[in-house]
Amino acid sequence: MNLSATPEEIERKLIKSLREKGYKLTSQRLEIIGLLARDMTHPGATDLFRRVRKRVPRISMSTVYYTLDMLKKEGLLRELEFYDRDNRYDVTVADHINLICRKCGKIADLPGELPFSTEAVLKKTGFQPVAMRYEYYGYCKECRRKRAR
Amino acid sequence: MNLSATPEEIERKLIKSLREKGYKLTSQRLEIIGLLARDMTHPGATDLFRRVRKRVPRISMSTVYYTLDMLKKEGLLRELEFYDRDNRYDVTVADHINLICRKCGKIADLPGELPFSTEAVLKKTGFQPVAMRYEYYGYCKECRRKRAR
DNA sequence: TACTAATTAGGAATCATTCCTATTATGAAC
DNA sequence: GTTCATAATAGGAATGATTCCTAATTAGTA
The missing domain is CATH 1.10.10.10 (Winged helix-like DNA-binding domain superfamily/Winged helix DNA-binding domain)
Structure with a gap:
């Protein structure tokens, strides 16, 4: 998806x-x-x-x-x-980056490329990744507007 | 640190x-x-x-x-x-990437650059990040050796 | 229309973490 | 060294999302 x-x-x-x-x-x-x-x-x-x-x-x-x-x-x-x-x-099962709002709790997806391939990590460290999790915590556009941040 | x-x-x-x-x-x-x-x-x-x-x-x-x-x-x-x-x-409080082993549960740090700056995310989406979390889940070198993966 | 295995409802159990309170002990003042 | 105020600690109860258990129900099939 x-x-x-x-x-x-x-x-x-x-x-x-x-x-x-x-x-x-x-x-x-x-x-x-x-x-x-x-x-x-x-x-x-x-x-x-x-x-x-x-x-x-x-x-x-x-x-x-x-x-x-x-x-x-x-x-x-x-x-x-x-x-x-x-x-x-x-329902988006493909790996992607999530943006998590600390005010309203809503979670949005960040479109775009993922930073590191699993191959690069394996080659560099010997660690074999099978899943990943990328998240930014902060304040979404809407909450920032409301609070006039 | x-x-x-x-x-x-x-x-x-x-x-x-x-x-x-x-x-x-x-x-x-x-x-x-x-x-x-x-x-x-x-x-x-x-x-x-x-x-x-x-x-x-x-x-x-x-x-x-x-x-x-x-x-x-x-x-x-x-x-x-x-x-x-x-x-x-x-005790490493600076942002970095963690490698989490699903077998032994140990967590290691991945040295190196972080992929996206908070400024880039803000500019692209309007979301203001204040913290981040990057993780790969998988199998560490040691566990892979033991299981001859 | 009847059947049966999957699904559901309801409630008990789990367990890391938080909360509460009486007791203890650190570090400062003398 | 002694005293003291208060931060820190120990012990246990409370919390709450999730998991587990079991009897009752129902979707889909024949």
Whole structure:
């Protein structure tokens, strides 16, 4: 999934993948997928839970986590892990740089090249990378405008 | 603190800073600082607790966390935050890239330039970075040798 | 329409970290 | 060396996102 796909394209791709892999398309799953595809700010499990509950009132946190786990396992979702805030979920699974706002908590993607190839790191250090994480913490355009920073 | 300082230099710097700032140099603090200065693999709080306890048997986890907090507050320690493992602590406070081994859990520093300046990010996106986090997850030289990868 | 294995709901358990409070001990003053 | 104020410590309870467990439900198939 590239960084410029539309929400509809992302949603269709996810549903198609699950159908092909034989997963049941429950209302809970369709709602979660819909939110993940539309929300570019990388929501967390509790946030998803609250929003899905408006349309599927009896959904439980277990189901949210179970669904997120399943999507992760199938390589359709990337989990951004933190310790001082809840984990966030990103339908853009390709490696990229995240911009994390300390004020509003929203997470945006930074388009463009990645700095170091895994080959370069391996050659230089003997360390074999299999995944990476690039993040900038700071203040997004919107929050900076509001506070007249 | 640059990446090539010796353990002794690091330890001396930390003790000097605390003394200047008026902190009490308790045996607990000196032990924790000694370990942090010598252990280049970025230990966590529980690990530090277990090791310090051998020399200061009545130390508690509260004290370990309190000391780490204090060092962080004074800008002498960088906290690496994870959700699926305990936090790690790094006396190298300058921005740099970390190499995190999925087998043994050790964390090493990657020397060299950082890829993007904060100015470049601000100019490109309007997002103002104040901190960054660069990590590669994979397998270190030692673990790869052991498993004949 | 019935079946069954996958999915879900609900709640208990986990565990690193934070919080709270009484006790202790460092470093300064004398 | 003694005293003292207060920072620091020990111990344990509280927190909260996530994981685990199990019985009930349901999507998709035949």
